Every structure is written in C-alpha cells, then in structure tokens.
Amino acid sequence: MIDKQSPLPIYYQIEEDIKQRIADDEYRPGDMISSERELSETYEVSRMTVRQAITNMVNEGVLFREKGRGTFVADKKIEQPLQGMTSFTEDMKSRGMDASSKLLIFEQITAPFDIARKLQIDEQADVYKIQRIRYADQKPMAVETTFIPVAMLPGLSERVVQGSLYDYIEKTKKLQIGKASQMIEATTADQNQSSLLEVPPLSAILYIERNSFLTDGTPFEVVKSSYRADRYKFISDIYRA
Ligand code: GLP
Numbered sequence: 001m002i003d004k005q006s007p008l009p010i011y012y013q014i015e016e017d018i019k020q021r022i023a024d025d026e027y028r029p030g031d032m033i034s035s036e037r038e039l040s041e042t043y044e045v046s047r048m049t050v051r052q053a054i055t056n057m058v059n060e061g062v063l064f065r066e067k068g069r070g071t072f073v074a075d076k077k078i079e080q081p082l083q084g085m086t087s088f089t090e091d092m093k094s095r096g097m098d099a100s101s102k103l104l105i106f107e108q109i110t111a112p113f114d115i116a117r118k119l120q121i122d123e124q125a126d127v128y129k130i131q132r133i134r135y136a137d138q139k140p141m142a143v144e145t146t147f148i149p150v151a152m153l154p155g156l157s158e159r160v161v162q163g164s165l166y167d168y169i170e171k172t173k174k175l176q177i178g179k180a181s182q183m184i185e186a187t188t189a190d191q192n193q194s195s196l197l198e199v200p201p202l203s204a205i206l207y208i209e210r211n212s213f214l215t216d217g218t219p220f221e222v223v224k225s226s227y228r229a230d231r232y233k234f235i236s237d238i239y240r241a
Contacts, residue, residue: 002043010045014053017043019062022073029075033063061230074230078136082236085180085212088134088142089164097136099164104143104196105131106158108150115147118211119219126150130161133196140197141232144225152220169220178215184208184234189226197228204229 002013021027033039036054040047054071057063064074080091092099111119111127119127130146146165148156153173160168169175187207194201206227213219 002045010043011049011052011056014039014043014045014050015057018053018057022062027073029073031073032070033073035070064230075139077231077233078141079233079235082234085177087164087166088144089167092136095136098138100135100138101132101162102135103130103132103158103162105129105145106161111147111149115222118222119147119149121149121151128153128156130165132161139231140228142225142227143193143196144223147222148220152218165221175220176215177220178213178217180210180212182208182210186229187226193226197226199228199230206232206234 001017002010004010006013018027018033027033033054034042036047036050039050039054043050054063058065058071061074061077063071065071078091078095086094089099107129108126109129111121111123111125113123115127116123116125121127126149128146128148128150130144130148132144132146133140134142134144146161150156153169156168160172166177170177185207187205188202189197189199189205191201193205194203197203197205206229208223208225208227210221210223210225211219212221212223
C-alpha cells in the first residue's frame, strides 16, 4: 500500500489510502478509525508520520477528534452550488435532509445605518431582526441574522420564521423573489458562534452576506450568515469567455 520509494510523502500516501477507504464505504461517517499505534503497525511507518496524516485530515474536515474517545470519520461536506438563489430549506430538502431552525432573536428595531442603505429604506424605518440557528438532520449548520423591512412583510410572526422565509414570501405573500448579490469570506468562529454551532472556538467559518431583491428590483432582505466550514464547500461551473 505504502511505496517508500515513491516521491510522494508517506503521510500523503496514508491520507490518500484512508480517503479511498472512505470513498469505498469501508469507513462510514461516524465510524472510529484505528488508533495511531494500529495504523503505524498496518502501514509500517512511525507514529509521527501517521499523526501528520491524521492531523491534515482533521484540518481538512475529513476526520474529527473527540477528546479521550478517538478519531472519527466526519460527515461528507455539503456541496453547495454557487449559482441558483435557493433557500436553506430547499437546499436541505433537495439532499433528503430535514431542515429546522431555532429562533434566537425576533424583534423590530430601527434599521442600523448599513442595513438601511442596503435595503434602500429610511434610516428611521423599522426592520425585523431575525436570528436563527439552521439545522440539517438536527445538526447545526449555520447561524443566520436576517434584516427585512417591516413595511415589506407586516405581520411577520415568530411561527413563520421557524419555517421557510422564502416559502412565506412567495407562497403566502405572493411576492416574486428575483436575485441576490452575495459575498463569501473566510473567518473563524468567535466564542458565541462556536457555542451556537457546536464547534471548537476558532473553527473555520464561511461568512456569507446576501442582499436579496424582488423581481421588480426592491431589496427585501440583508442576511449575515456564518456557515460551518467543516460542513460546507461551494462549487460552480465556470466558462472561459
Ligand atoms: C439561505 C440564505 C439566506 C436566506 C435563507 C432563506 O440560508 N443564505 O440568505 O434568507 O436561505 O431560507 P428559508 O426559506 O429556509 O428560511
């Protein structure tokens, strides 16, 4: 399995071998992998080399460690296409996962300056501030803070935002969602985010800001989301002009 004459580093060959076993379903998400000692015997390499391979895979999000228990195979990351303006509920449904939310904040506030500008509303105008933890199959995926002009959706309730906001806007309010501009940035989880997302402090986070518009060009939401980077990767097809 391991070719010590190969120019490929040995830790890299071990990583490739373990990844292949995961791809072949020999190891499934949640399975504990063999201990460093066992792996070093199997591959006939030093424990340090095994540790290097494992650490790389933990950093990549392929494996995760649990103190005092062992090292386990992580769930496969969700591949989120960058094209297409979908909702969290749709994203999860299309993968056969169950979407749910925990509502942390639901209040009406005077629009903060940057939000008023993005929503093209008066600075004195009221907005809903909604903060939700989004779960897929009961596992936390993201924390989202959404700002919506109150005048756009009068009567919005806590019950509604526990479900799909886009569903409510389109099906109940009969408004047509048109497009969004979106920004994605790498950050790390602060104390609060790490406890909400159930990840260690300073874990990698994909911070996404979405500014969404109805088909007539009216802005209807500004959303600041923090997605777990160990659970998400973004994919797109690109074309050479
Ligand atoms: C995604 C987007 C958000 C959007 C949300 C709506 O999570 N990042 O910008 O507000 O979907 O989701 P739902 O309709 O499930 O409430």
